[in-house]
Amino acid sequence: MRISAILSALAAATLVSAGQYHSPSSTLSSVKVSPGGYIIEYHDTIAHMDAYSALRFHQVDYNVRHEYSVFHGSAISVNSAHDGPAIAAIPGIKNVWPITLHAMPKVLASKLNMTDPQVVSDHRMTGVDIVHIKLKLTGRGVKVGVLDTGIDYKHPAFANPGSRAGCFGPTCRVAYGWDFVGDAYNGTNAPVPGPNPMDCFGHGTHVAGIIGANALNLTADPKPVQPFVGVAPEATLGAYRIFGCEGSSGDDVILAAMERAAADGMDIINMSLGGGSSYRSSPTAVLGDKLVARGVALSAAAGNDGSQGVWMVSDTGLGDLSYSVASIDNIYGFYNSFTYAGDAYPYLQSNAWGQPIFLPANATLLPLFESNGKLSDGCDAALYKAVAKSIKGKIVLVYGDVTRCRSDARGTLAKKAGAIGMLFQTTPLGLAALLGAPEFPMASIENKAGDSLLAAYKANPRATFTWSHQASNFLVEGGGAPSDFTSHGLDGELRSKPDIAAPGGNILSTYPLAKGGYALLSGTSMATPYVSGSHALYIQAKHTKRRGDEIRAVFKNTATRTTNVGSKSLSSVARQGAGLINVLNAILTTASISPDHIDLLDTNHLLKTTTIVITNSGQTTETFTLSHIPADALNSYPTHNSFPLPTPIIEADYATVSFSNPKVVIPAGQSATITLRFTEPKAGKSSQFPIYSGYIIAKPASKDGIPLHVPYTGLKGDFSQVPIMDTDSGFPAIHNFDLVNGTSTLLSKNGGYTFDMTTHVPVIMTRLGSHTPSAEIRIFESESDTFVGFMASKVSGNAVGPAGRSLNTDEKGTLVFSNWIWDGSIVTPAGGDNPTAMTQPKTLSSGTYRIVVASQKKFTHGDYPADYEVFDMGSVKF
CATH class of the missing domain: 2.60.40.10 (Immunoglobulins)
Structure with missing residues (x-):
């Protein structure tokens, strides 16, 4: 009876279509996959055991990594020669993805020092301060799951009232959780799960603190330099650890954590994870929408690729029902300051000085000018010699451009010339972190402060400085505007992403006790938990739990529209979404x-x-x-x-x-x-x-x-x-790759090259400037000009399928592009109702073949070649 049921289910599945294999996105330098690892989604009528029987029937040797109920599928490790397309062709399989590794969440160093006194004034920007004080809302009774590096639940800011330390368990603030990976997991080795989701990295603790820390009136050390409270300080937290102490995490682990959080009854799932520019078909986005449809809200980071241009919103938040969260810089800060000509200015001392600055009350200013009368960057030793008679005992003002030299070099020159201190006018704005010169007072000041000092100096060169003995609140230059790092939309289908923005620049929150207890960080990773905490306040206020996308709509309706720095016009929706979240407006x-x-x-x-x-x-x-x-x-x-x-x-x-x-x-x-x-x-x-x-x-x-x-x-x-291939940079290109020496030589596109495919193979290099529904490398038999299949690369996967745009440069400033190393293998359409289904790779016989790079244009049907950008790379022989 069981065998008959399985055969009936599989027969029904074959009537649907072959499954779709989603090639790994090779458009990001950081994208890596787990060899032999696949996430498979079944057709709705197929049970787990039916799918496993089908795999065994097709001689697939596999181990199950995870089973998913809501996602309706599994993550498997394949030990046989079967690849993703082969698995997708098996009846009952709906979608197959290679297991992609997500890098450890990265945040940006704050413009301020972690040890500087700060006040978490971001609540003033969003109405949360009033929600706390007047509406008495704290998130009590609402559960927020944090999928991250774990939480240092022993931190006193997570303690129950009256307790000096936090704890983990049913009676604790961090009441739920699971460690899916273990300390040693880095994405390339086997996870060692366990019940203790303690954070050894820091990111998850910072995120959790933004959601629900309470660092007011602490009786236990460490205490923050400035007391603060999270958005929902009485919300119940779940710690779902998906990263080890370093490295990456597979999205098979992330899916398992998402389902565990939902099963534990989390009302909101927070995913402050990075990701690539892609389509909404990633497994995390697919599961996210399924969970929201079941009543769970999903808050995901839009990404920190603001310097990369448009089309760069991260993929996890691309679901129709989830939040994709952008970042707004904090509007207030608690700074040390000085007074000059009657006006007070905040400053940020250099790392080398590392303490508040106190200089003589009779100290005066000396702007260092170039010969054209403009403020100098202070990198030219000759300029100091020119003012040798007047620089002694002065505080030098320079322009903080870092093109020619670093701050330590400038400080050394000024100190040697006899100056007693140096101020940097930050460019373009804000307060910059300086390395500085040892035993020499140096600090950055805001750009507008530099202009004001120059004007005051010209009015009265004898004006003196007074240095504060305690920190004060100041409006931050650039505060309240979209952070320069927040990623631009739209997505590859011209859908409006990100959805909403929240404070994410210069945010003070909890950090593991072993790492000091508190940290000041920036990123959409910080904005995302702010939205999660806000969602918790809304649920508590309304005494009912609406679907996550329905509450998202209220927040979007009532958000505060923001402008760029110094602008009177509104910032693009592609940067801020509906605007800065306004929790008070949403509730009222x-x-x-x-x-x-x-x-x-x-x-x-x-x-x-x-x-x-x-x-x-x-x-x-x-x-x-x-x-x-x-x-x-x-x-x-x-x-x-x-x-x-x-x-x-x-x-x-x-x-x-x-x-x-x-x-x-x-x-x-x-x-x-x-x-x-x-x-x-x-x-x-x-x-x-x-x-x-x-x-x-x-x-x-x-x-x-x-x-x-x-x-x-x-x-x-x-x-x-809209251009897809970056032809301005010389792509696509064909190279002769020496497998022995690891070197490559650029070839012309005229063709006629011979490869032995043992020591020398062709490599196709591509670089995408925007999304494409299908990034393809087509192979034609040269003599007959017959299409024989799509290039299959053991390194990069199959050259067919949707792809997002490439990063401009990586963290080292290196141009990002994709390498398709070809050994003569191809895949061909599997037929059936699904045009994306492919056969298993096969190796072509010796001959001469023409290589064509083709990218399907957006909003087209995919008719070749009319609907494609086409680049003929010439013929190769092997």
């Missing part, structure tokens, strides 16, 4: 708008007409006035460049919007539908593909009514013509 609003965002797509698919629905959940009739506020447009292709600019050019390319009814009266408990008509911007060149955006505003007439908004995004131009 009695109205909502759906949908929570509008994707206008491109010129050829422009959503010219759409509708929004405004619902009045209040007790009285409300009148709403509709309006439109445009946001910055982002031009990444001003010179028709093939790779997007690292920093897009901001333009005033504004769409126009008309309303079927600019004012609506909605009775209590009722809704109204308004038709919107969009016209794309007149400004901006369609050949440069500017991303334009803005907000639809619904302002209530009542005095206490909270305005609502919906963000929209669009692209002027034909999305299918």
